[in-house]
Amino acid sequence: MADVVFTAVQKRYGAVEIIPGLDLTIPDGSFTVLVGPSGCGKSTLLRMIAGLEEVSGGSIHIGGEDVTTRDPSQRGIAMVFQSYALYPHMSVADNIGFGLKLSDMPKAEIATRVQDAADTLQLTHLLDRKPKQLSGGQRQRVAIGRAIVRKPKVFLFDEPLSNLDAALRAQMRVELAELHSRIGATMVYVTHDQVEAMTMADRIVVLKDGHIEQAGAPMELYRKPATPFVAGFIGSPKMNFITGEEARKLGGDTVGIRPEHLRITADAQWQVTVRHVEHLGSETLIYVTSDSLGPLTIKTEGDIGIDPGQQVRVGYDSADLHRFKSGARAEVYT
Template sequence: MGSISLKQVSKVFGDTTVIPGLDLQIEEGEFVVFVGPSGCGKSTLLRLIAGLEDVSGGVIEIDGRDATTIAPAKRGLAMVFQSYALYPHMSVRKNIGFPLKMAKMDKAEIDRKVEGAASVLNLTDYLERRPGQLSGGQRQRVAIGRAIVRDPAAFLFDEPLSNLDAALRVNMRLEISELHQQLQTTMIYVTHDQVEAMTMADKIVVLQAGRIEQVGSPLDLYHKPRNRFVAGFIGSPKMNFIEGAEAARHDAAAIGIRPEHLSLSKTEGDWKGTVGVAEHLGSDTFLHLNVDDIGAMTARASGEFDVSHGDRIFLSPRADKIHRFGADGNAIP
């Protein structure tokens, strides 16, 4: 239960093509993250899978069954919305039980399931409260609870953490990952945050302008980005790109080197640069440099590396970590 395949799925709103036609296979039990900049069509894609929007063309199959024109409720999917979309006039108990009530399940059974979900999500003490009386994290858990009780074929998450503060976001990230370990149900998760994508996904789908740029495991994408867009999008701080003479030396239109793959030294190295801003995080120090003949670059140094504004230092890229890109932006193997 829980495999989803998209075949030549496209979506057009009026005159604008949001998704020009896309194929994707999601395996049973996978945690798939759609990631991309805002407006890349990732949320639209999720809503197409959910059935909240019609496809303009193509076929959506859920568990091998054509679901393209099936109503959202009949697809056996559950969705967690960005705004949580809790029913403000119902208690937590009623909220979580709503899908079961709609499925005409009997009351005792609903209570049993709701209480089961509540204890998994630590909501037992809050069952009689209204959503308005809960904190952001608790609301998020209620939204998840409402999804869990239905035993869906797959969970759909639409940027579920973007309304939470930073600390809570890290917590919820872990909770959702744990939930996936427990339930082993397919999850599709949309985010614009590559950190969430990297930390949670079994499989990341990088989207841009409605097209899939690359599909792969987080480390695949990190180590072998297929093109400049993916290379620049995955990884933090961003990969440095160098064009011109330095790139030509590597037989490429551009080369990329991640900040963490630059060795720094005060005495010797391939390139020489001036420190602009040094961000001391404690464990690491991010240096924003102006490198002679190349331009602005970012480098990661260990926390002990002691430099400050205006210092001159040397950088050397690790040869095996240089990514080469052709004029079309695609990676050269």
């Protein structure tokens, strides 16, 4: 296991600067998720840790060792990609152990490591099968097993669940979190999906345009977002934002409130018009609007008898408001 330390790291492609100078420490043994929209630099950072992208400036240390110019094979990392990249003619066992075979490791040691990885990932009963006989989730576990047998200092995951359907993604989120708990290794995981970040990470780094907007524990970012960008990116449905005169009345240039913190009551502060209602069983999402507030989303538990076109009153507690000044970080947190 090892920490990963970026010091003034830059990445340029010609005159185009992708990472303008980034400082970040990924703690030893953490499950750190790099999250942000497409083009924010998260995959570039991961690939620089792996040695697949050259560092234009600054340094990267893994476990206290400067690996900035080292080859990928000398960094003590293992990477799991979005594509499973399994050899179709090989069995699961051979796929998991292939990298070890190339390094001339003794057969007995390879067999032991493959068996240990299969036990960890619940693949023991599948070791003789070919990839075409596996489900998507099983194939991804084989790819993870291929990383585990190398016993790396750091595991790197580049959007590994994006090819799976919703049910399998949910299952694999649990399995990856459990895997981290069992082996305790440093894991760095890239995704654009904030649900993946919130459910798996013990630390989230939110990126925007190559800069770190905020880093911290998932619920810290949810409860105390430092910028409107973080506030809007973390949480589902995303935070409501109010601007203009109504925001200034509430004490900010931009004021945010989460959908679950809005309530519909007869004596509430705002009158709005219902645009659309989504009945999701255990909860209901209500989309409303008004001239002074703009569009808002309300999240309530269970079902609720409200129809589009209806006028309702919506309220809030002042403690649930997030007030942001233009160009500054949040002044008031929940």
